[in-house]
Amino acid sequence: AAKLQEEVSHIRQLLKAADMEFTIETSQEMNDIPLLVENVLSMCLKEAVTNVVKHSQATFCKVAIQQLPNGWQIVVEDNGRGIGQDTASLGGHGLKGMRERLEFVNGSLKVESKAGTEICIRVPNPVQ
Numbered sequence: 001a002a003k004l005q006e007e008v009s010h011i012r013q014l015l016k017a018a019d020m021e022f023t024i025e026t027s028q029e030m031n032d033i034p035l036l037v038e039n040v041l042s043m044c045l046k047e048a049v050t051n052v053v054k055h056s057q058a059t060f061c062k063v064a065i066q067q068l069p070n071g072w073q074i075v076v077e078d079n080g081r082g083i084g085q086d087t088a089s090l091g092g093h094g095l096k097g098m099r100e101r102l103e104f105v106n107g108s109l110k111v112e113s114k115a116g117t118e119i120c121i122r123v124p125n126p127v128q
C-alpha cells in the first residue's frame, strides 16, 4: 500500500507544520487493497486532515487507519470547534468530493460533531 503510506507521511508533515499534537495508528496488515480503493482512501485521508488543519482550531488530531475483517476504515478525530449539523449545506468541495469518490467503491462517510469533529470513512472489501 505504497500510495497510502505516502499520504500518511504527507499528513504527518501537514500536522507538524500546523503545530498540532497528533497520533497516527495504522494496522500492520494493509495488504491487498485494490488500487482504486487505495486511491480513494488516500484522497479522503488527505482531505479530512487538511480540513482539520484549515478549519478545526484543534490542538489535537487522532488518525486511525485500519484493516477490518471485511474492509478498510479511516477515522480522523479532532478536539476543535466541531462541524455544523447539516454538512450537506456546507459550501466546500472537499466533503462532497469524498462522498462522490466513496460511492464508486461502495464506501461510506460519517461525520459527527461531539467534542470536536470525527470523520469515519469505510470501504468494504469487494472480494468478501
Ligand code: ATP
Pocket: 051, 052, 054, 055, 056, 057, 078, 080, 081, 082, 083, 084, 090, 091, 092, 093, 094, 095, 096, 117
Ligand atoms: P475545500 O475542501 O473545497 O477546499 P472546504 O474545506 O471549506 O473547501 P469542505 O472540505 O467540504 O470544504 O468542508 C466544508 C466545511 O465544513 C468547511 O468549510 C468547514 O466549515 C467545515 N469543516 C470541515 N472539516 C472541519 C473540521 N475538522 N472542523 C471544523 N469544521 C470543519
Ligand code: MG
Pocket: 047, 050, 051, 092, 093, 094, 095
Ligand atoms: Mg476541505
